[in-house]
Amino acid sequence: MIQEFSVQNFLSFKDKQTISFTATSDKTLSDELIFEPKSGVKLLKMIVIYGANASGKSNLLQAIQSLWMIIFSPFDKEDEKIGLFQPFELTKNEPTQYHIIFWVNGKKYEYELIHNGTSILYEKMKYTSDGGVLSEMYVRNFGEPIQFGSTLKMKAKQRDDFNKDTLHNHTVLSTLNKKNINAPLVMKELYDWIKNNVHELNVHQDSEKIAEQAESNPEIKSLILELLNKADFNISDFNLVDFKIPKDIRNKIQDDNELSEAIKERLLKPQKQIVFLHETESEKFQISFGMESSGTQTYFRLARLLYDLKKGENILMEDELEDSLHYDLLLHYLQTYLQASCNSQLIFATHNQLLLDENWMIRRDMVWFVEKERSTSKSILYRASDMGIHKNLSLLNAYRIGKLGAKPLLGSTFLNSGKYEAEN
Structure with missing residues (x-):
């Protein structure tokens, strides 16, 4: 499960933006909406993303997907470009940066990645080994050998194999996708989990x-x-x-x-x-x-x-989940998921504002807004629970009247083009 995700210089996200899956002190439906991978660590099983068209909702989902793909998928050739490099247009000569904290089978992982269109410039993976303290799994700087943490207890041949087979456009873990390296068990388990449990955006289209x-x-x-x-x-x-x-x-x-x-x-x-x-x-x-x-x-x-x-510990993302569904059917589906799942996460973008009024199921810490600044064209992220809306006030009404932003600014319904045609 994801605990926190950050991205910088990816599509409309110029500056570093962070989305958190950590639950607030809200007690609403905590059994259905929250899972604890470790006692005291409360993570939300569902995140709902709102925003106007072209605000960056889909870009956020693509950013999350791109990070997982780069971690897991290697390139066949050394000169192959990293196609997932899609920087903000005004800073396209700068690298993209990611940071993610996530949990797998009770272990906590923290990963950082910096890359451009041709190379992995920096990456670092930490994990909780015995005792629950974050230990370094590996760290890698461009042009330098990969440094592996002492808790992995790697043999010299294992280190040599990784350094030989991890090309400059590969992440360390993705090397396992193409080479049969005798990697430490914790690395193999992480690789298998990403392969089997992290799904691409809008999966199951066929x-x-x-x-x-x-x-x-x-x-x-x-x-x-x-x-x-x-x-x-x-x-x-x-x-x-x-x-x-x-x-x-x-x-x-x-x-x-x-x-x-x-x-x-x-x-x-x-x-x-x-x-x-x-x-x-x-x-x-x-x-x-x-x-x-x-x-x-x-x-x-x-x-x-x-x-x-329902199987559990899967991460799935959907863009406009409600497409073609009656509202009651959408509610029924989401409720069924929350009652049936244990430790999966569903992240979806939507335009359906009525969900904001479903206080029995949609908590304010689950709702995130994406807004694009007109003066800079960059997207920013913020959470409904941080907006200071009193708990007795309707989140839906606050959004509709513009108190929460993330809405299209449409202006007058009168068209200047009609005036021009009439005059001519």
């Missing part, structure tokens, strides 16, 4: 892949069907079936001399499609996935997402 996973894992299918049924979609089953190209279309493709053989092969390749079985009181019928409503398609994907959240 509906056919979800259906394939459901076919091979009855638990996934059972959970998806249960959620679809609770959502009152009248869906009792779904299957991945072969899609047969009509004979006349197949013949036209084969007889088209303007198409290359490679294109014909791709077009005629056997395909699959998802078919949902609907049941009413008197009959059954099938509908293909593409003919279902956009809300049904979205909820199918979110049901798969809930399976990961």
Whole structure:
């Protein structure tokens, strides 16, 4: 679980901005909303991000994802650029900097990273070894050998292997993704956790892949069907079936001399499609996935997402989670997640202001705002619980009237262009 994340010089985040997942003293639904990886360390299981369009909400989610990807994913070639380097436009010659504190299996980790478009300039990983005190796992400066902490008890060959195989555009841990190095157990455990438990932004977009996973894992299918049924979609089953190209279309493709053989092969390749079985009181019928409503398609994907959240210790991020969902269904989904999960984290951006009025589920320390300064075009982060709004006052009303910022400044509804056209 993430405890704190900071980023500087990434997309619209010019100056260092920090988002905290540490809970305040608020006692609201502490059992459902808070997990303690260690006694006294109270971390929120859900973070909600608000802001106007183009304020930086998506950039924040991308920043979190980019850090994990750089930690875990190596590049094949030494001259390959770090594509995740996306600095603020006015400081694009300066490096991007990250800092994160997170917990894995009761161990605390603290990681710092500085990089530009070609190289890792600095990185440092600390962790809690026996006794719970932060110890240095490794530290690395550009052009210098990696220094490993004494608590790892690494042999000379292990240190040599890392220094030889960690290229200048690799992070230390990402080297394990391409090389079979005999690394210390704590490094392997951390690598495996990032690989299996940290998910990319808006994961599970491929509906056919979800259906394939459901076919091979009855638990996934059972959970998806249960959620679809609770959502009152009248869906009792779904299957991945072969899609047969009509004979006349197949013949036209084969007889088209303007198409290359490679294109014909791709077009005629056997395909699959998802078919949902609907049941009413008197009959059954099938509908293909593409003919279902956009809300049904979205909820199918979110049901798969809930399976990961329910398993525990997963980190998942969604941009505009509420897309195509009825508000009551969105609330039901979030409540189901909070009651079903133990130590997963869901981080999502939304435009749905009504959530701000759900005091029974959305605490003020869970709500973060992103605002872009007009004079500088840089994004800033701040938390609702730090804004001094009295607990008896509506957070929704405060946001609507502009007390919390992070809203579009739209101005008059009259268009000057209309005046110009009338005069001419």
